[in-house]
Amino acid sequence: MAKPKKPQRPKAETPKGFRDYFGTEVTQRGEMLKAIADVYHRYGFDALESSAVEKVEALGKFLPDVDRPNEGVFAWQEDSENDKPGDWLALRYDMTAPLARVYAQHRNELPNPYRRYAMGPVWRNEKPGPGRFRQFYQCDADTVGSASMAADAEICAMLSDTLESVGIPRGDYVVRVNNRKVLNGVMEVAGVLDPKDPEKFADERGIVLRAIDKLDRLGPDGVRALLGKGRKDDSGDYTDGAGLEDAQADIVMGFMQAKRDTGAETVARLMELVQGSATGIKGVEELQTISDLLAAGGYGPDRIEIDPSVVRGLGYYTGPVYEAELTFEILDEKGRKRNFGSVAGGGRYDDLAGTFINKKLPGVGISIGFSRLFDVIRQSRPELLNIGPKSPTHVLVYTEDKELREVAQQTAQQLRQNGNNVEVFDTVKKWDKHFKYADKKGIPYIWYVTGTDSHEVKRTNENEKLPADPQTWNRDA
Numbered sequence: 001m002a003k004p005k006k007p008q009r010p011k012a013e014t015p016k017g018f019r020d021y022f023g024t025e026v027t028q029r030g031e032m033l034k035a036i037a038d039v040y041h042r043y044g045f046d047a048l049e050s051s052a053v054e055k056v057e058a059l060g061k062f063l064p065d066v067d068r069p070n071e072g073v074f075a076w077q078e079d080s081e082n083d084k085p086g087d088w089l090a091l092r093y094d095m096t097a098p099l100a101r102v103y104a105q106h107r108n109e110l111p112n113p114y115r116r117y118a119m120g121p122v123w124r125n126e127k128p129g130p131g132r133f134r135q136f137y138q139c140d141a142d143t144v145g146s147a148s149m150a151a152d153a154e155i156c157a158m159l160s161d162t163l164e165s166v167g168i169p170r171g172d173y174v175v176r177v178n179n180r181k182v183l184n185g186v187m188e189v190a191g192v193l194d195p196k197d198p199e200k201f202a203d204e205r206g207i208v209l210r211a212i213d214k215l216d217r218l219g220p221d222g223v224r225a226l227l228g229k230g231r232k233d234d235s236g237d238y239t240d241g242a243g244l245e246d247a248q249a250d251i252v253m254g255f256m257q258a259k260r261d262t263g264a265e266t267v268a269r270l271m272e273l274v275q276g277s278a279t280g281i282k283g284v285e286e287l288q289t290i291s292d293l294l295a296a297g298g299y300g301p302d303r304i305e306i307d308p309s310v311v312r313g314l315g316y317y318t319g320p321v322y323e324a325e326l327t328f329e330i331l332d333e334k335g336r337k338r339n340f341g342s343v344a345g346g347g348r349y350d351d352l353a354g355t356f357i358n359k360k361l362p363g364v365g366i367s368i369g370f371s372r373l374f375d376v377i378r379q380s381r382p383e384l385l386n387i388g389p390k391s392p393t394h395v396l397v398y399t400e401d402k403e404l405r406e407v408a409q410q411t412a413q414q415l416r417q418n419g420n421n422v423e424v425f426d427t428v429k430k431w432d433k434h435f436k437y438a439d440k441k442g443i444p445y446i447w448y449v450t451g452t453d454s455h456e457v458k459r460t461n462e463n464e465k466l467p468a469d470p471q472t473w474n475r476d477a
């Protein structure tokens with residue numbers, strides 16, 4: 001009689017697409033996360049920790065365009081209850097869908113605008129590959145309820161500060177800014193977008209968008225071929241093009257090659273390209289405002305630049321879009337030199353919580369691919385992982401005069417450079433709105449900008465004590 005087989009022990013291995021972290025690496029990750037959180041605090045963003053599990057219906061609009069409700073996510077259905085089918089639940093796919101649900105659910109208790117950051121793992125049920133995992137960390141920051149371009153400029157400045165806080169020096173990164181409205185204006189001028197019938201030419205626009213996104217890989221000639229009849233690659237495979245006439249393709253190529261030496265020159269060129277499109281002109285004006293506010297805060301093209309080639313998320317975002325790219329070279333898995341590329345991106349969206357409430361809520365935000373950023377620093381720049389702590393937040397900068405907005409931005413930046421965590425209340429409303437806002441968020445001090453060289457500091461709460469040495473935080477004290 002044969003002996004019964006012993007049950008096989010499970011193989012001790014990490015599931016595909018997942019990984020483990022040990023000792024120093026865990027500590028270094030924690031230090032880097034803290035450094036990022038310190039910058040977010042410096043700009044007045046509050047932490048939000050939401051559930052890792054959401055209902056699939058709440059994630060739907062953020063998932064890939066697929067038929068099955070759980071495609072792309074790790075999902076399961078709860079047991080039925082009293083003949084009622086159980087809910088479909090899923091691990092969060094990103095940090096944006098949970099924010100939409102949280103804000104819709106708790107909006108009456110939250111300040112407006114609501115500035116939150118969230119850090120943690122997200123899960124995607126996709127095929128893993130080199131450098132592509134099913135679980136990874138994201139560090140998001142969003143402002144909900146503000147239509148001001150100052151919120152966009154601030155997000156870009158904060159992204160720049162965040163990269164420098166983890167040790168990426170200037171010259172080794174760039175934050176690039178574009179605007180969906182500008183591209184829509186170009187499409188309109190080129191005759192592939194009809195504002196009265198947005199669905200018309202949808203297939204052609206899709207091909208154009210994908211072609212623009214391949215500029216770095218295919219070069220101008222390859223993109224031009226895709227704008228026209230199509231392109232055959234080195235393997236002989238043929239990709240159908242958008243079928244644009246030469247004049248139409250010229251307009252799109254002009255947009256992609258509109259970047260000039262300065263932001264002002266780039267904006268001027270874009271304005272030439274979108275003449276005849278109200279949407280395009282509006283988009284260029286928004287880029288100009290962002291550029292002016294960033295310049296007022298000391299953020300020049302060595303850190304942040306206007307770049308029409310950025311098409312990140314253009315199917316999702318409705319206004320400005322941004323992308324942070326590391327510009328230094330690394331070695332790939334085969335030992336070849338290449339640029340590392342993007343580590344963060346974001347933009348403006350018009351309707352965050354439309355799935356839940358019948359109210360338009362403008363928002364603007366960024367998402368830093370923390371796992372990707374940490375890995376490249378650990379592998380290529382390990383000396384940068386010695387990250388120190390920063391100080392807490394306590395000042396709200398405000399002005400009632402629209403003409404002093406840039407002065408307010410300059411003041412906030414100088415206070416931040418002195419080690420303070422500062423938030424700018426850009427919306428000019430009734431005098432007590434900013435005071436209630438600061439009190440609701442627990443910000444102890446309000447810095448009133450009353451003139452180019454004058455200001456007044458007030459306590460939000462009379463029980464708060466002034467710092468022992470105001471000269472350590474007063475601008476030009």
